[in-house]
Amino acid sequence: MRTSESKYCKCLYFTANALARKTEKLAQQSWKRVGLAPSHAYLLMLVLERPGEQPGVLAAELQLSPSTITRLIEKLEEKKLLVRTTDGKMANVYPTPRAKELLPDLYRCRDEFYGSYCDILGRAESARLVQDMGAVADKLVV
Amino acid sequence: MRTSESKYCKCLYFTANALARKTEKLAQQSWKRVGLAPSHAYLLMLVLERPGEQPGVLAAELQLSPSTITRLIEKLEEKKLLVRTTDGKMANVYPTPRAKELLPDLYRCRDEFYGSYCDILGRAESARLVQDMGAVADKLVV
DNA sequence: CTTAATCGTTTGTATGTACAAATATAAATA
DNA sequence: TATTTATATTTGTACATACAAACGATTAAG
Numbered sequence: 001m002r003t004s005e006s007k008y009c010k011c012l013y014f015t016a017n018a019l020a021r022k023t024e025k026l027a028q029q030s031w032k033r034v035g036l037a038p039s040h041a042y043l044l045m046l047v048l049e050r051p052g053e054q055p056g057v058l059a060a061e062l063q064l065s066p067s068t069i070t071r072l073i074e075k076l077e078e079k080k081l082l083v084r085t086t087d088g089k090m091a092n093v094y095p096t097p098r099a100k101e102l103l104p105d106l107y108r109c110r111d112e113f114y115g116s117y118c119d120i121l122g123r124a125e126s127a128r129l130v131q132d133m134g135a136v137a138d139k140l141v142v
Numbered sequence: 143m144r145t146s147e148s149k150y151c152k153c154l155y156f157t158a159n160a161l162a163r164k165t166e167k168l169a170q171q172s173w174k175r176v177g178l179a180p181s182h183a184y185l186l187m188l189v190l191e192r193p194g195e196q197p198g199v200l201a202a203e204l205q206l207s208p209s210t211i212t213r214l215i216e217k218l219e220e221k222k223l224l225v226r227t228t229d230g231k232m233a234n235v236y237p238t239p240r241a242k243e244l245l246p247d248l249y250r251c252r253d254e255f256y257g258s259y260c261d262i263l264g265r266a267e268s269a270r271l272v273q274d275m276g277a278v279a280d281k282l283v284v
Numbered sequence: 285c286t287t288a289a290t291c292g293t294t295t296g297t298a299t300g301t302a303c304a305a306a307t308a309t310a311a312a313t314a
Numbered sequence: 315t316a317t318t319t320a321t322a323t324t325t326g327t328a329c330a331t332a333c334a335a336a337c338g339a340t341t342a343a344g
Contacts, residue, residue, distance in 0.1 A: 010269075010272060011272070012165055012259055012271075012272050013165055013166070013180055014184075014204070014205065015272045015275045015276050015279065016161050016162040016165040016166075016275065017162045017165070017166065017331095018205050018276075018279050019158050019275045019276075019278060019279040020158040020161070020162035021331075021332090022279050022282045022283070023154055023155055023158040023159070023282065024299095024300085025332095026282060028299095037299070037300080038155055039300070039301090042155075042156075054322075054323090055322075055323065055324090056321090056322060056323075062156070063156065063160050064300095064301075064302090065301075065302050065303080066322075066323065066324085067301085067302065067304095067324070068300075068301055068302065069323095070324055070325085071300085071301080071324095072300090074324095086323090088309055088310070088322090089307090089308060089309040089310065089321065089323070090309090090322065090323085091322075091323065091324095113155070114153075120282060121278060121282075126154060126278075127152075129154075129278055130152060130153070130154050130157045132271060132274065133157045133158065133161045133275070134161075136161060136263060136268075136271055137157065137161040137164050140161070140165065140168060140262060140263075141164070159301095166330085167302095179329070179330080181329090181330070181331090196292075197292075197293065197294090198291090198292060206331075207331070207332050207333080208292075208293065209294070209295080209332065209333080209334095210331050210332065211293095212293065212294055213294095213330085213331080214330090216294095228293090230338085230339055230340075231291070231292050231337095231338060231339040231340065232292065232339090233293065233294095
């Protein structure tokens, strides 16, 4: 169903959520090839780029809550892609060799995802929208 | 944390999700007063406006999957705000008297929510963004 | 008619996410 | 140094949502 068919398309609540769900689905398709959900893949790429970072820092970077990061790390540990070391109250997260091997594939998926929405929306158009949404999200701090 | 502090703010996946989460939170605050989650409240208002509608129709209108609508209805039945009648393979959803009494409060919450984001973003600005996002969501059908 | 395809709904299970409370540790203060 | 306070992380629980399969009833085909 097209968004515009609904009376509720005028409401930020509906529109923001609907767009997020569709984006999520598009991203899931791009990352299906490496068997990872988008959020897992982005966390993994971040850890590969900055090995040893703390969960709290990862949470801030990905704009997710610390508890969500804990949950994502758990899953990636199960898949032998990440390990955690604990030192005092701090934890550090490192990629495994298996994760390092996966990195080129991860980048390919990311490029494919960027490409897929740029193909649909146009490169400039999507950059503009992303910027607008980001600005609004900043203002909307609750 | 501001969205723009993150490297990932350039990605549609992150931005769309972050905006949706912040919008969700803002909406939750507005509807806290009636003790309903935003999605429950919107479904309830829809059923109050169109009593007897079928779950599938409600799903299409709210851009949610039929199974999600089933789950929302269950919760609202627990709260004695909705009832379902089954006729063959079809079901019909009706508001209870209790729900009808709640309607003015629901509208107040909705107005408060609209007001809260219009205050932050400006009325014209938010209308424009909502329209842009809706258009993109339409194009992004997966 | 009787069997097969179809349609609307619900159920089982899973993903993504967060809040509040619990833990554990480190820092600050008395 | 002992005690309070603050900080980082994890755990329990819950919300929001969807997919795939099951179910039940209708419609279509043979």
